[in-house]
Amino acid sequence: MPDRSESDSRKLLRRLRDTLAEPGEGQERLDRIVRLIAESMGTEVCSVYLFRDPATLELCATRGLRSEAVHRTRLRLGEGLVGRVARTRRPVNTGDAPGERGFRYMPETGEEIYSSFLGVPIQRLGECRGVLVVQSKSAREFSDDAVYGVEVVAMVLAEMAELGAFAGESEALRRPHQNPVTFRGATGQEGAAEGRVWLHEPRVVVTNPVADDPQAEILRLREAVARLRVSVDDLLKAVDTGDKEQAEVLEAYRMFARSRGWLRRMEENIALGLSAEAAVEKEQSEARARLEHIPDAYLRDRLHDLDDLSNRLLRILTGQGRDTGAAMPDDPVLVARTIGPAELLDYGRKLRGVVLEEGSVGSHAAIITRALAIPLVIHANRITTEALNGDPILVDGDQGVVHLRPEESVAAAFRDKMAMQAEAQKRYASLRSLPAQARCGTVVSLHMNAGLMADLPSLEGSGADGVGLFRTELQFLIRSQVPKRGELAALYARVMDAARGRRVVFRTLDIGSDKVLPYMKRPDEPNPAMGWRAIRVGLDKPGVLRMQLQALIRAAAGRPLAVMFPFVAVPAEFEAARAALLREIDREADLGHVLPARLEIGAMLETPSLAFAPRGFFEMADFVSIGGNDLKQFFFAADRENERVRRRYDTLDTGFLGFVAHVVDRCAQTGTPLSFCGEDAGRPVEAVALAAMGLRMLSMRPASVGPVKHLIRRVDLSAVRAAIETAQAAGEASARSAVNRVLAGLSPG
Ligand code: PEP
Ligand code: MG
Numbered sequence: 001m002p003d004r005s006e007s008d009s010r011k012l013l014r015r016l017r018d019t020l021a022e023p024g025e026g027q028e029r030l031d032r033i034v035r036l037i038a039e040s041m042g043t044e045v046c047s048v049y050l051f052r053d054p055a056t057l058e059l060c061a062t063r064g065l066r067s068e069a070v071h072r073t074r075l076r077l078g079e080g081l082v083g084r085v086a087r088t089r090r091p092v093n094t095g096d097a098p099g100e101r102g103f104r105y106m107p108e109t110g111e112e113i114y115s116s117f118l119g120v121p122i123q124r125l126g127e128c129r130g131v132l133v134v135q136s137k138s139a140r141e142f143s144d145d146a147v148y149g150v151e152v153v154a155m156v157l158a159e160m161a162e163l164g165a166f167a168g169e170s171e172a173l174r175r176p177h178q179n180p181v182t183f184r185g186a187t188g189q190e191g192a193a194e195g196r197v198w199l200h201e202p203r204v205v206v207t208n209p210v211a212d213d214p215q216a217e218i219l220r221l222r223e224a225v226a227r228l229r230v231s232v233d234d235l236l237k238a239v240d241t242g243d244k245e246q247a248e249v250l251e252a253y254r255m256f257a258r259s260r261g262w263l264r265r266m267e268e269n270i271a272l273g274l275s276a277e278a279a280v281e282k283e284q285s286e287a288r289a290r291l292e293h294i295p296d297a298y299l300r301d302r303l304h305d306l307d308d309l310s311n312r313l314l315r316i317l318t319g320q321g322r323d324t325g326a327a328m329p330d331d332p333v334l335v336a337r338t339i340g341p342a343e344l345l346d347y348g349r350k351l352r353g354v355v356l357e358e359g360s361v362g363s364h365a366a367i368i369t370r371a372l373a374i375p376l377v378i379h380a381n382r383i384t385t386e387a388l389n390g391d392p393i394l395v396d397g398d399q400g401v402v403h404l405r406p407e408e409s410v411a412a413a414f415r416d417k418m419a420m421q422a423e424a425q426k427r428y429a430s431l432r433s434l435p436a437q438a439r440c441g442t443v444v445s446l447h448m449n450a451g452l453m454a455d456l457p458s459l460e461g462s463g464a465d466g467v468g469l470f471r472t473e474l475q476f477l478i479r480s481q482v483p484k485r486g487e488l489a490a491l492y493a494r495v496m497d498a499a500r501g502r503r504v505v506f507r508t509l510d511i512g513s514d515k516v517l518p519y520m521k522r523p524d525e526p527n528p529a530m531g532w533r534a535i536r537v538g539l540d541k542p543g544v545l546r547m548q549l550q551a552l553i554r555a556a557a558g559r560p561l562a563v564m565f566p567f568v569a570v571p572a573e574f575e576a577a578r579a580a581l582l583r584e585i586d587r588e589a590d591l592g593h594v595l596p597a598r599l600e601i602g603a604m605l606e607t608p609s610l611a612f613a614p615r616g617f618f619e620m621a622d623f624v625s626i627g628g629n630d631l632k633q634f635f636f637a638a639d640r641e642n643e644r645v646r647r648r649y650d651t652l653d654t655g656f657l658g659f660v661a662h663v664v665d666r667c668a669q670t671g672t673p674l675s676f677c678g679e680d681a682g683r684p685v686e687a688v689a690l691a692a693m694g695l696r697m698l699s700m701r702p703a704s705v706g707p708v709k710h711l712i713r714r715v716d717l718s719a720v721r722a723a724i725e726t727a728q729a730a731g732e733a734s735a736r737s738a739v740n741r742v743l744a745g746l747s748p749g
Helices: 006-021 026-041 080-088 144-162 214-238 244-257 260-271 276-291 297-318 341-350 364-372 408-430 457-462 473-477 485-499 535-540 542-556 571-590 608-612 615-620 628-635 654-670 684-692 702-712 717-729 736-744
Strands: 045-053 056-063 074-076 092-094 116-124 127-136 181-184 186-189 192-199 332-336 353-356 376-378 392-396 401-404 443-450 467-471 504-507 561-565 599-605 623-626 674-676 697-700
Touching (some): 026 045, 026 056, 026 144, 045 080, 056 080, 056 127, 074 080, 080 092, 080 116, 080 127, 116 144, 116 276, 127 144, 144 260, 186 364, 214 244, 214 260, 214 276, 214 297, 260 276, 276 297, 332 341, 332 392, 353 364, 353 392, 401 408, 408 702, 443 702, 457 702, 485 504, 504 599, 535 571, 561 571, 561 623, 571 599, 599 608, 608 628, 608 654, 623 654, 628 654, 684 697, 684 702, 684 736, 717 736
Parallel strands (some): 443 697, 561 599, 599 623, 674 697
Antiparallel strands (some): 045 056, 045 127, 092 116, 116 127, 181 401, 192 392, 392 401
16 A cells, blocks of 8 residues: 655645635536545545434445445444544544444445445544545555545545535435534533523634645744744733643643644644644544543643643734624523633623533532523533534523523423523512411511622512622632732622612632632642641731731621631631620720621531531521531531532432531520521422521522512421421431422422
8 A cells, every 4th residue: 555745645635725716516526536645645435424313324425345335335423444543533444444343344335345435524623423434345454644644634524524515415424513412411500591592712724734835834833833832822821820630730730832842743734735723633632532531630721721722823914813803692692611700790681591511500600690590501511512603502401401502492492491491580570579478377588688789689589588608718719819808898798788788698608628719728638528728828928818808897897797608617717706806896896997787797508517516606606507518528427519419418318407407406506597508498399498407597588588488488487397397207318209209299399
């Protein structure tokens, strides 16, 4: 099998480009292309297989195999050598195809006489469109140069497919980005939205994969890489934290940008005839394909770095930045691989929904979408590769499902669901001024959780009695440096103004674990959720806590103030934090500032230990709030960020409800007000169960106040309590069925 020189390869690419430029149907083009490749490579066979649907490859053109097999021969993903190439997105090169593991004989093609087989993925940015195969009778593996050359050709085919050059009648020849695609991810934030795609990082479109003048392309590439390196250095200077671990990670990023191997490989791609852009994309595609097969989180992160750098480089080369000139639709659904909290907030209230490839329920993005009250779907694998700006999209945050370019029937069903939800919202709105009073007469006070100014407008609309949890760390998370005392005081004052006399419980800074400040030294901890976080940080490094307490006191200035310390595990921590607050009160008084009219100091119960604290703690605390998200995490030893384990344990577990009853009892003994402010408080069934266990105050996201109130008003809490106790006595693991049975008997209301 002849090895091919660089100039052969360039010639082939140029002829390919010319062929593609000629007018004609997709099928004619493909036929010409396979002929051209077979001739140029000196092989008896050249075939192109394309995906007909995500699980099936179809032979779409061939030179050398029987023409009757075209559009008839199909393989499942992973089936035969072609299916293996598509699944692994790596070449298969063998001198003895029939003897190769997994070989599948397809009599209609007449391929049994060809011993050697080389298949490479037709892929672009890690997205595989099909497989390019060359075959020969002589039993010999193809040389490395030949493999490389065929990969380069496949890359050009992928670019052309992206531009719709092979569009034709057959299903496998459809234009890309046209068909409906459903993504099954996970719920980041409930709700439903219909809109049009707005890509946070728009796709770079390469319209010139083949170049005539390699020298000029290499120069363009080198210039672009030089610019990239300067911009990366600038970027790293700006985020220099002095943190060793972070510095190492950033250094790895810089190293990639300076990697000679990366540049050399891209230059080799150019030497074979690719343009600078296509050369970058080829490397990027391969890195993405590798990414999917690497279990090691650190290495995956490094490959993500490389992906990120490739994107920057492509934007420099093509001049296609974020600002591509496209106008944001008026119903935008943001689609991104991942996004930082500040960037997400920049889009603000314009967004209808957000879809991410990564993320977690506790991520900052999730917190912000909650504040904006828009649905978020996370883990929508590969959506950034499939979606185009302006594509119609439906986001089902309840199910964690996204429909891209949906069929009309799907869209219609979805709209029905949204209409039903809107109907329900109207019903909830009519309850706004009514109390959450159960049939048995018990009144449960419903409050909302907040963390941004953007949350506050919801206070009126939701009918919440106040803010039961104001997460102050969000203000710290969305900035690039520690906010100043004056800024915080002004913000807290605005929050109190917006609450118009309703109680706001400010929780002091809860950082560490999943909430990492970009500008603060992050300790190297094996288990951050159980590490140096929340009040532990506040007590060990009191500077920021003091500053925050001063800001709160000044913001209150003559109004009542409620302060809550997070993650108190033992009474001594609460005593120390409380003493710190009282010291600041004295100091502020000495400075002549107006003091709060009334001061409440509370603790969050987020570790089981605090439920067993001596009575003195409950006497000292002005109130206690159960942080159910963390409490459940430690009760069940199940990481709240880990989707796999998080869902295994039920809040209506009889043991957990028993534990909640114990906390209710401890607080009742000392008359200490108790609330519950984890996510479960906003889930109607869970909320009813908690109220039945004795909780009289629940704090939740604003959108949940209506549904929770609606259910509480229809239910007799003593009947729910009796059902839970019967389940407990019967040794049932969960009280969910028992509670559901009570709820099933309710009138619709
Ligand atoms: C909790 O843990 O339940 C809680 C309300 O705090 P956060 O979710 O901010 O940790
Ligand atoms: Mg917590």
